[in-house]
Amino acid sequence: MTPPITYDGRHLLADLYGCPLLGDAALIERALRDAADRAGATIIGLHLHHFGEGHGVTGVALLAESHMSIHTWPEHGYAAIDIFLCGARHDPDAALQSLSDHLAPTRIVRHLIRRGEAP
Amino acid sequence: MTPPITYDGRHLLADLYGCPLLGDAALIERALRDAADRAGATIIGLHLHHFGEGHGVTGVALLAESHMSIHTWPEHGYAAIDIFLCGARHDPDAALQSLSDHLAPTRIVRHLIRRGEAP
Numbered sequence: 701m702t703p704p705i706t707y708d709g710r711h712l713l714a715d716l717y718g719c720p721l722l723g724d725a726a727l728i729e730r731a732l733r734d735a736a737d738r739a740g741a742t743i744i745g746l747h748l749h750h751f752g753e754g755h756g757v758t759g760v761a762l763l764a765e766s767h768m769s770i771h772t773w774p775e776h777g778y779a780a781i782d783i784f785l786c787g788a789r790h791d792p793d794a795a796l797q798s799l800s801d802h803l804a805p806t807r808i809v810r811h812l813i814r815r816g817e818a819p
Numbered sequence: 820m821t822p823p824i825t826y827d828g829r830h831l832l833a834d835l836y837g838c839p840l841l842g843d844a845a846l847i848e849r850a851l852r853d854a855a856d857r858a859g860a861t862i863i864g865l866h867l868h869h870f871g872e873g874h875g876v877t878g879v880a881l882l883a884e885s886h887m888s889i890h891t892w893p894e895h896g897y898a899a900i901d902i903f904l905c906g907a908r909h910d911p912d913a914a915l916q917s918l919s920d921h922l923a924p925t926r927i928v929r930h931l932i933r934r935g936e937a938p
Contacts (some may be wrong), residue, residue, distance in 0.1 A: 713830060713932055720887055744877075745867055749864060760866075760886060762879060764899075766899070767877065767879060767888055769887070771885050771903070773935075774931070776935075778935055780885070780934050782901065784888075784901070811932050813932075815834055815899050817834075
């Protein structure tokens with residue numbers, strides 16, 4: 701029996717290592733806006749929090765298609781990203797490529813999880 | 820060789836099925852606030868978007884310890900949750916239990932992903 705699909709969502713988690721500029725809130729904002737654009741997603745709200753000079757940034761974009769987030773630890777060169785997008789028209793990998801272009805990691809570890817398929 | 824741990828984060832994704840009241844933005848806000856409290860996390864920003872009468876709600880809590888989000892589809896009784904918390908002191912399962920108490924699903928599917936361990 702084919703399981704019923706309640707909602708077809710893709711949730712991409714990516715760990716970015718070796719990033720040089722993770723304390724720059726303006727860069728994080730540009731990265732989120734460009735990633736949404738590249739994925740064909742619509743931003744309905746964008747919220748940033750800078751934890752202070754030399755510390756990390758949290759950025760969350762609320763999307764018509766769900767959300768994207770970045771949390772950064774500049775002291776480790778590490779950024780944790782999640783990209784949650786509904787529908788086959790929107791490509792989380794395109795968003796990740798855009799974020800990667802901005803953040804310039806030396807290494808990426810990714811996990812893709814399907815959401816909303818009742819087993 | 821033990822791999823270096825850059826950052827010890829736990830990211831819990833949960834699909835909640837059979838939820839009765841997912842169009843109620845006030846309920847979603849209470850659920851997020853109580854979940855953060857139950858996990859011992861600190862809210863630094865809480866943002867809600869209601870997609871209109873009979874439609875879903877997106878809620879995101881920016882936390883000192885990363886973030887939590889809910890996206891709801893009342894027409895399917897379906898809610899997609901993610902809870903991303905740093906550090907062993909903060910328990911994503913406690914947050915999920917609190918959200919579940921509010922949203923009353925008949926079924927939960929969960930995935931726990933470790934974040935920030937450079938392999």
